Amino acid sequence: xxxxxxILTVCIAVVLGVTLEKELKDACIAEEGASPDAVEKxxxxxxxxxxxxxxxxxxxxxxxxxxxxxxxxxxxxxAISEFISKTYPSANVDEVMTKCPLIFDATCTTSYLLQxxxxxxxxxxxxxxx
Numbered sequence: 092x093x094x095x096x097x098i099l100t101v102c103i104a105v106v107l108g109v110t111l112e113k114e115l116k117d118a119c120i121a122e123e124g125a126s127p128d129a130v131e132k133x134x135x136x137x138x139x140x141x142x143x144x145x146x147x148x149x150x151x152x153x154x155x156x157x158x159x160x161x162x163x164x165x166x167x168x169x170a171i172s173e174f175i176s177k178t179y180p181s182a183n184v185d186e187v188m189t190k191c192p193l194i195f196d197a198t199c200t201t202s203y204l205l206q207x208x209x210x211x212x213x214x215x216x217x218x219x220x221x
Contacts, residue, residue: 119151137210143199150202159197166193175209187212 120127125148132138133145153159158170171193175184191208195201 115155123147139207146199146203149206164196
């Protein structure tokens with residue numbers, strides 16, 4: 092009986108996480124006017140178009156993931172490290188942070204380049220959530 096309860100609880104948590112993620116993605120698509128196809132290509136196939144709306148979509152998602160300090164637009168390194176370790180469990184966080192450094196403030200361009208760097212490291216292949 093306990094096993095069934097645990098499995099059911101995990102399934103509900105996964106569904107809620109996927110639903111919340113879709114809501115965040117849909118909100119950022121609406122806010123930034125990004126093409127859903129461009130977002131899908133970027134996040135699922137690591138095919139990042141050089142598009143200003145996709146760039147701003149990426150920083151919107153990072154804000155919604157609470158990886159950016161809203162008042163001043165700076166990165167929150169501890170939150171990003173935690174995000175990487177939870178989202179990409181087989182990734183070496185220190186290596187990712189070294190290869191994809193948090194330079195400058197969190198702008199459309201720097202966020203886009205950071206997420207593209209993560210994709211270039213093939214982190215998306217081991218992602219559990221995003």
